[in-house]
Amino acid sequence: MRIAHSALWTRDLDAAASFFERYFGARVGAPYHSKRREGFVSRFVELPDGPDQIELMTGPWIKQRLEDEHAGWDHIAISLGSREAVDALAARCRTDGCLSSGPRMTGDGFYEAVILMPDGTPVEITG
Numbered sequence: 001m002r003i004a005h006s007a008l009w010t011r012d013l014d015a016a017a018s019f020f021e022r023y024f025g026a027r028v029g030a031p032y033h034s035k036r037r038e039g040f041v042s043r044f045v046e047l048p049d050g051p052d053q054i055e056l057m058t059g060p061w062i063k064q065r066l067e068d069e070h071a072g073w074d075h076i077a078i079s080l081g082s083r084e085a086v087d088a089l090a091a092r093c094r095t096d097g098c099l100s101s102g103p104r105m106t107g108d109g110f111y112e113a114v115i116l117m118p119d120g121t122p123v124e125i126t127g
Contacts, residue, residue, distance in 0.1 A: 005044070005053035006076060008121065013041055013058040015118040020045045020054070023089060023115065024078065028056075047078065064119075075114075077124035083111050086127045090115070 010016040013031070020026040027046045034040040042057040054076065080086055086103050090113040093099040100114040100122060111127035 002051075005055050007042075007055040007057055008076070009057050009059075009062050010117070010119050010121070011058065011062050011064065012118055013043060013056055016056045017043050017045065019117050020056075023093065024048070049081075075122040075124055077110075077112070077126050079126045081127070083127040086111060086113055086125050089113070089125055 008016070017028040021028055025048050027048075029044040029046070032042050034042075037059070039059045039061070040057065041059070042055050045054040045056060047053070080089060083103070090099055090103050093113075093115045094102070098116045098118075100116050103111065103113040105111055110124075112124050114122050114124050116122055
């Protein structure tokens, strides 16, 4: 078994798609407009080195991200393959103002940094 894709609600579909293109070199598919659920639009993001996909979804009913921790998915972690790649992307994101926490070794053994999507959703980048 494997995860076919993960889905993420966002208020700004184009900004979210641009985020994945800019920072991960992802290919983003064309928008899909649902005929059954008015206002629902999604786009699939394909990461460069594998079958992993993220479905970005939006609709006029989507609220701002909750500031407090809550039940449900919190983040996605994307492995960049090396500490050097984490350091390089973290430096780019620091310059661009979307670095939430800089590179570090976590207590559970990951080398990671946390960057934020335009709507504030955290994305861990790991080595």
